[in-house]
Amino acid sequence: DGGITQSPKYLFRKEGQNVTLSxxxxxxxxxxYWYRQDPGQGLRLIYYSQIVNDFQKGDIAExxxxxxxxxxxxxxxxxxxxxxxxxxxxxxxxxHRGTGANVLTFGAGSRLTVL
Amino acid sequence: xxxxxxxxxxxxxxxxxxVTLDCxxxxxxxxxxxxxxxxxxxxxxxxxxxxxxxxxxNATEGRYSLNFQKARKSANLVISASQLGDxxxxxxxxREGEVIKAAGNKLTFxxxxxVLVKP
Numbered sequence: 507d508g509g510i511t512q513s514p515k516y517l518f519r520k521e522g523q524n525v526t527l528s529x530x531x532x533x534x535x536x537x538x539y540w541y542r543q544d545p546g547q548g549l550r551l552i553y554y555s556q557i558v559n560d561f562q563k564g565d566i567a568e569x570x571x572x573x574x575x576x577x578x579x580x581x582x583x584x585x586x587x588x589x590x591x592x593x594x595x596x597x598x599x600x601x602h603r604g605t606g607a608n609v610l611t612f613g614a615g616s617r618l619t620v621l
Numbered sequence: 622x623x624x625x626x627x628x629x630x631x632x633x634x635x636x637x638x639x640v641t642l643d644c645x646x647x648x649x650x651x652x653x654x655x656x657x658x659x660x661x662x663x664x665x666x667x668x669x670x671x672x673x674x675x676x677x678x679n680a681t682e683g684r685y686s687l688n689f690q691k692a693r694k695s696a697n698l699v700i701s702a703s704q705l706g707d708x709x710x711x712x713x714x715x716r717e718g719e720v721i722k723a724a725g726n727k728l729t730f731x732x733x734x735x736v737l738v739k740p
Contacts, residue, residue, distance in 0.1 A: 537726055548625075548712055548730035549666075564727065594664060600726045608716075608726050609656070612666035 508533045510613035512597050517618045519591075525584045527616045529597035536601060538580035539610065542566060543594040552595075555580055584618060592620045624648065625715050625731035633737050634703045641688070642698040642734045644713030653717050655696040656728060657687065660710040669711075672696055700736075708738045 510531045519525050531538065537556045541549040551564030555574040569588025574580055580599075584591045594617050598610040626645045634640040646655065657669040672680045672687045680687040688697040700707055714728040 539727060541730075546733075548627075548732045549714075549728075550730075551727055554727050596664075596666060598666075608654075609668045609671065610666075610726065610728060611668075612658075615664040617664075 510597055510599055510611060512595075512613035512616050514616060515614065517616060519618065519620050521620055522586045524586060525591070525618060527582045527584070527595055527597075527618070529580045529582065529613060530578055531580075531597075531599045531611075531613075532578065533599055533601075533611060534577075535599035535611070536577070537599060538574065539598040539600075540564075540570070540572065540580070540582045541596045541598065543596060543615075549596060552582065591618055593618060623731075624717075624729045625713050627713055627731035627734050629734045630732075631735040631737070633739055634700075634707075636705060636738055636740050637702055639699060639701045640703055640736060642700070642711050642713075642736070644696045644698065644731060646694050646696060646713075646715050648694075648715065648717050650717045652719050653715055655687070655689070656714040656716070657685070657696075657698045658712045658714060658730075659707075660712060660733070662709070666712070670698065703736075703738045705738050705740060708736060710735050 513528045539554040540552040543549050550566050552570050553572040555561035571583045596615045597613045600610045653674045655672045659667045670680050670682045670685045672689045679689050684701045686699045710733045712733045713731040
């Protein structure tokens with residue numbers, strides 16, 4: 507079945523360590539996105555990529571980095587510069603060149619806790 | 622200013638009754654899309670319904686319908702005949718601009734409404 511796989515589902519790290527969250531999709535979607543969700547709140551856009559080897563900052567990119575070397579993969583690194591990294595991270599994809607609704611499909615999320 | 626506002630942090634609804642979740646939006650772009658997503662306690666985001674700014678009819682998908690009032694900039698979600706499995710967080714989201722343009726398809730989300738269905 508086509509979908510988005512995020513790993514790990516749960517991750518614990520010490521303060522000051524960099525962490526990389528994996529996101530892989532087999533939907534043949536052009537565009538991929540990373541969102542952050544804090545408890546009881548909505549999603550905020552961290553980074554997005556419309557095509558391989560290209561990505562743009564979202565609303566809260568500081569302290570995060572991404573790469574898009576393959577169409578299927580869009581890993582997110584949470585660096586030590588991120589002041590409050592404990593959150594739920596959601597990866598999504600969409601057929602960028604679509605029309606109409608062009609719905610975002612989401613992965614199951616990765617919950618990062620910094621101790 | 623908030624682009625998507627959901628004023629109801631939480632609601633109780635009796636099983637089999639209908640419930641309306643409010644969403645207002647703010648954009649100056651004539652072309653936009655409005656989405657509703659459901660987030661169960663497991664965390665995944667499930668797409669429910671979509672309304673385009675140029676769509677003449679209100680969108681419907683099974684038990685979900687979207688009450689789109691363009692002049693008032695509101696896009697309320699109506700869930701009919703609530704079921705216990707409808708208990709979840711519900712998010713309204715907006716895409717500004719044409720989806721095929723360079724801006725991509727990034728969405729702005731509201732703060733969500735938690736719905737609890739009572740048996």
